[in-house]
Amino acid sequence: MLALRAASLFSLFWAFAPVYADTCSEVRDNTDIEVSSPLQLAYTAEQTEYWSASCSALKPSCIIFPRSAAEVAAVMRVLNTNNEKFAIKSGGHSPNNYYASVDGGPLISTQNLDHxxxxxxxxxxxxxxxxxxxxxxxxxxxxxxxxxxxxxxxxxxxxxxxxxxxxxxxxxxxxxxxxxxxxxxxxxxxxxxxxxxxxxxxxxxxxxxxxxxxxxxxxxxxxxxxxGAVYGGNLVFVRTPALDAALLRAVRDFTEHNTDDKAAVIVTAERTNVDLIDSWILFLFYDGPTPPPGTFSNFTSLGPLTNDLRTRTYADLMALSNWVVLRGFQVQIGTETIPLPSAARAEEVLLGAGGIHAHWRNVSGTALAVPGIVASIAYQPFPKRIAQAARARGRDLIDVEADADRVIIEMNYAFLLPTDYDKMDGKMRETYGGIRERVVRWQAEGKLPNVYLPVFMNYAFYRQDYWGRLKAESRALAREVAQRVDPGGLFRGRTGGWKP
CATH class of the missing domain: 3.30.465.10 (Uridine Diphospho-n-acetylenolpyruvylglucosamine Reductase; domain 3)
Structure with missing residues (x-):
């Protein structure tokens, strides 16, 4: 009797239990949307298209390749019938695991939406x-x-x-x-x-x-x-302490004093344990065939080892830039935004023994025994004019005022072995955390302007508090919109990324 009662209760449970559809099977069996399974060529090829090998190592249950908004909508309706984790992939350039990658759930690739x-x-x-x-x-x-x-x-x-x-x-x-x-x-x-x-x-x-x-x-x-035609390319320098000072002062001065909105620079230090490479690599750009004399002279006059600056097409410049993508490496990226120090404070903030660049060299130096390590830090001017131009074109969540010049700093660690991921996770936090601690202290001491410093999402490490560094009104707007357009929390609860 007890056995029969238990069997009846078991049957009753399954009669009323929710039925969860497997997205891969449902889309494959009931639509014409392309679905690729593990070991199939399209699946394997798409999994190689990540910047970080750590993302490629995550294995989706299938990869879905919609060709239209209507097909994406059909996939969304299937996802509403289950509780599977999933991811949406554009280029896969974010190295943060689970942001455009997923393990054990469906990956929706937008590869065919390439118009x-x-x-x-x-x-x-x-x-x-x-x-x-x-x-x-x-x-x-x-x-x-x-x-x-x-x-x-x-x-x-x-x-x-x-x-x-x-x-x-x-x-x-x-x-x-x-x-x-x-x-x-x-x-x-x-x-x-x-x-x-x-x-x-x-x-x-x-x-x-x-x-x-x-x-x-x-x-x-x-x-x-x-x-039309643009001017740009790379300068490569062999690092010396004197060059550190000259380049950091040059990028500081460019941020404050450049008045030609067509000119842009990225100043990057890079070091590795391969043949003890320790260098500076600069990216220079001018939106025109020839920059006015003197535009980049603070950089070009410092004696680069190589200089491939020339007039070229923008398409050529974009293709040229892909040398920075290291295939087969684990990649971590982090960022900080800092107020531009005055010329009088540049030595302490950027150049001195307790400054930002020395901090990066100290932390990255403790990782040089990691196999395949490539450590870099990029100083990217964010002058007032960028904030002015953004605000003139409408509101965005980043909402930076044109009250001060800033520098966006990007930090990268690339390395070969997945087993070093946790160790390098700690190094990344130590790197950007040390910069943040210094900036907060200098602001409290009146050595840097006390201005709004958001974290730039495109460069942020997954542990950084993106939403906490935005303004309260931006966070509130994002939460309200997310709750209204996605009341069930499909994207907030089942995909990676920073959640408002």
């Missing part, structure tokens, strides 16, 4: 999230128009714009997201909406710096800008 449709009269261009920046530049080559993209061609459009996007052209046009006219968005329930300044305006704002919390963007309508 670039330009109106040659207005310069309005529709761009799909399956594009990488070098691909967009190549497709626009010869049209006389350009997009406000990032600096590494391998970067995907989706992650760049949803994080804000810092560009060589930001002093002219603001963030990459500042050029967005509208977004086509598939919401969590499968509804397709257009977000713009006049339709779903709060969602439009939230998508500019809000990451992957609100839906899947299947089209970016962007305002392109006129462009």
């Amino acid at each position: 670039v449709l330009l109106d040659p009269t207005t310069g309005v261009v529709d761009v799909g999230p399956g594009n990488r920046l070098d691909g967009v530049a190549a497709k626009l080559q010869g049209t006389g128009w350009t997009f406000v993209g990032g600096r590494i061609g391998n970067t995907g459009v989706g992650g760049l714009i949803l994080g804000g996007g810092l560009s060589y052209m930001s002093a002219q046009y603001g963030w990459s997201a500042s050029s967005a006219i509208s977004y086509e968005v598939v919401l969590a329930n499968g509804t397709i909406v257009t977000a713009s300044a006049t339709s779903h305006a709060d969602l439009f704002t939230a998508l500019k710096g809000g990451g992957n919390n609100f839906g899947v963007v299947t089209n970016y309508k962007l305002q392109a800008h006129p462009q």
Whole structure:
């Protein structure tokens, strides 16, 4: 009797238990959407397309390749019938595990959403999230128009714009997201909406710096800008202590004193344990065929080992930049934003024994025995003009005022062995944490301006408090929009990334 009663209760439980659909099987069996399983060629190829090998090591249950917003919507409706973790992938450039990668759940690749449709009269261009920046530049080559993209061609459009996007052209046009006219968005329930300044305006704002919390963007309508030939390339220097001081002072002075919005620089120090390489690599850009005399002389006059600056196409420059992507390496990236020190404080803040660059050298020096280590720090000017240009083009969540010049610092550690991931996790936290501690102390002492210093999403380490470093009103807007467009928390609860 007890056995029969137990059997009846068991049957009753399963009669009323929720039925969870397996996304891969449901999409494969009931739609025409392409689904690739492990060991299939498309699956294997897509898994290699990550910047960090740690992301490639995560194995999705399948990879889904939608070709339209309607197909993305169909996948969203299936995901609403289960509780599987999933990820959306544009270019896979974020090295943070689970942000554009997933282990054991479906991966939705936007690879086939790779359209670039330009109106040659207005310069309005529709761009799909399956594009990488070098691909967009190549497709626009010869049209006389350009997009406000990032600096590494391998970067995907989706992650760049949803994080804000810092560009060589930001002093002219603001963030990459500042050029967005509208977004086509598939919401969590499968509804397709257009977000713009006049339709779903709060969602439009939230998508500019809000990451992957609100839906899947299947089209970016962007305002392109006129462009012909550009000037740019790399300078490479062999590091010396004297050169450290000269380059850091040069980038400080460029941030404050450069008045030509067409000019941009990135000043990067790099060291490895391979043949004791210790160098500086500079990225210089001018939005025109020839910069005015003296524009970059503080850098070019310092005696670079190599100099490949020349007039070229923007597409060529984007393709050239991909040498920085190290295939097969584990990659970690972190960031800090600092106020630009005055000329009188530059020595203490940037150059001195207790300064930011010495701190980076001290921490990175303790990691040089890690196999394959490549440690780098990049100083990227963020002058007032970038904030002015962004604000002139509408609100975004980053919401930086033009009250001070700033520098965005990017830190990278690349290494060979997955077993070193946790150790290097600690090194990354020590690196950006030490910079932050110094800046807060200098601000309290009146040595640096006490200004708003957000964390730049595109460079942030997964442990950094992205939302906590934004303004309260930006956080509140993001939470309200996320709850309204995704009340069930599909994106906030089942994907990686920073959650408002």
